[in-house]
Amino acid sequence: MVDSHAVVVGAGIGGLSAALALHRHGWRVTVLERAPDMREVGAGLSLMANAVRALDALGLGPALRRGGHGEAPGGIRNRHGRWLSRVDASEMVRQLGTTALGVHRATVHRTLREALPASSLHTSAAVEHVESGPDRAEVRYQGPDGPHTLSADLVVGADGLRSRVRAQLWPQHPGPVYAGSTTWRAAIAFADPVPAAISWGPGAEFGMVPIGDGQLYWYGALNAPPGGHAPDELAAVRERFGDWHDPIPALLAATPPDVVLRNDIHYLAVPLPSYVRGRVALLGDAAHPMTPNLGQGAGQAIEDAVVLGAVCASGAEEVPAALAAYDELRRPRSQSVARASYVAGRFGQQLHNPIAFAMRNIALRLTPGRVALRSMARYADWRPPAG
Numbered sequence: 001m002v003d004s005h006a007v008v009v010g011a012g013i014g015g016l017s018a019a020l021a022l023h024r025h026g027w028r029v030t031v032l033e034r035a036p037d038m039r040e041v042g043a044g045l046s047l048m049a050n051a052v053r054a055l056d057a058l059g060l061g062p063a064l065r066r067g068g069h070g071e072a073p074g075g076i077r078n079r080h081g082r083w084l085s086r087v088d089a090s091e092m093v094r095q096l097g098t099t100a101l102g103v104h105r106a107t108v109h110r111t112l113r114e115a116l117p118a119s120s121l122h123t124s125a126a127v128e129h130v131e132s133g134p135d136r137a138e139v140r141y142q143g144p145d146g147p148h149t150l151s152a153d154l155v156v157g158a159d160g161l162r163s164r165v166r167a168q169l170w171p172q173h174p175g176p177v178y179a180g181s182t183t184w185r186a187a188i189a190f191a192d193p194v195p196a197a198i199s200w201g202p203g204a205e206f207g208m209v210p211i212g213d214g215q216l217y218w219y220g221a222l223n224a225p226p227g228g229h230a231p232d233e234l235a236a237v238r239e240r241f242g243d244w245h246d247p248i249p250a251l252l253a254a255t256p257p258d259v260v261l262r263n264d265i266h267y268l269a270v271p272l273p274s275y276v277r278g279r280v281a282l283l284g285d286a287a288h289p290m291t292p293n294l295g296q297g298a299g300q301a302i303e304d305a306v307v308l309g310a311v312c313a314s315g316a317e318e319v320p321a322a323l324a325a326y327d328e329l330r331r332p333r334s335q336s337v338a339r340a341s342y343v344a345g346r347f348g349q350q351l352h353n354p355i356a357f358a359m360r361n362i363a364l365r366l367t368p369g370r371v372a373l374r375s376m377a378r379y380a381d382w383r384p385p386a387g
């Protein structure tokens with residue numbers, strides 16, 4: 001293959017996965033990250049079977065299985081701890097070929113970084129402008145020592161929710177909107193065995209996921225106006241979830257206040273008409289920011305990366321055709337996952353009308369486990385392209 005060079009904007013899980021996928025197919029990659037150091041802000045992640053398969057395709061499945069926790073049987077409870085729906089983990093493995101994985105975000109980020117040549121990663125590099133011509137694309141960025149311009153065969157916009165690349169190439173697009181919920185999350189030391197499970201109260205959800213090495217990730221989500229902040233976020237979580245079922249009070253008691261993160265949830269209410277402009281492709285949250293209700297945002301970003309690497313396998317000369325294939329393979333699936341995630345949030349975490357809430361819970365209790373599993377498998381049952 002001729003020297004094929006890709007510039008990746010953003011070193012989140014999506015950007016690093018894209019860089020690795022291209023690197024494994026023989027591309028030279030330059031990753032530009034505006035933060036002064038390479039790190040992943042955030043606590044834990046649930047990676048569904050599709051994401052685990054995509055990580056397998058990047059050669060990182062074994063390391064991340066060792067660094068995380070294959071999720072134990074769980075399901076959905078009410079705030080008093082009564083099970084509404086249980087997941088049969090062995091049946092899930094039988095159907096999907098792998099468990100889901102609970103893992104610390106920092107572990108995923110570090111594992112991706114370590115698989116890339118250190119010389120490809122550039123921090124304090126804030127991209128300001130991206131332009132695509134027929135044969136080359138150009139990226140202008142501010143580096144630690146002043147402005148730079150790079151020319152490349154391919155540019156990947158993996159710059160997250162507030163993507164500058166998206167705004168520049170699709171200037172008419174309205175951008176992300178508030179989904180109606182705020183979240184708190186933390187990764188803590190908690191060695192007692194806990195099932196990966198979620199619990200629902202009216203307009204509220206609490207989730208817990210073991211992430212290996214005696215650590216656990218919890219989150220709380222609540223219907224709320226946007227932009228809220230509390231002087232003590234842990235106290236705010238205790239106020240809303242502190243009287244929920246065990247072990248939630250114990251998890252909150254084991255949480256140091258300074259590890260609690262708070263984020264409002266945003267998504268693209270208007271899906272993008274394309275993920276591609278010329279030699280520029282969007283990926284991950286830059287392309288399809290979604291609500292976290294199906295635990296699929298990072299999973300979709302990693303899938304994007306694997307597919308991008310596969311379609312670009314023959315190098316720089318085929319980029320326009322490769323990106324057309326990328327758009328066709330990725331946009332319908334990721335946008336339908338985003339839509340399903342939003343709907344799952346409306347009927348799950350966000351449901352607060354007492355009658356609708358009670359009816360939903362009864363319906364869940366009456367739904368056979370295999371039907372619940374089938375609806376989960378619908379999005380988790382994905383395989384990387386062959387070859």
Ligand SMILES: Cc1cc2nc3c(=O)[nH]c(=O)nc-3n(C[C@H](O)[C@H](O)[C@H](O)COP(=O)(O)OP(=O)(O)OC[C@H]3O[C@@H](n4cnc5c(N)ncnc54)[C@H](O)[C@@H]3O)c2cc1C
Nearest residue numbers: 010012013014034046127159160284285292295297298299
């Ligand atoms: C509360 C919550 C819980 C979630 N839980 C899960 C889950 O359990 N499972 C799951 O799969 N997903 C989950 N997600 C979604 C997941 O976190 C995201 O989908 C995923 O992290 C997106 O990765 P990304 O690389 O596309 O974007 P980001 O992680 O946002 O990375 C973008 C990077 O680009 C950099 N950047 C931005 N602008 C520029 C610029 N101009 N120049 C250079 N660099 C730039 C940023 O600094 C950042 O490092 C959750 C999300 C939230 C909010």
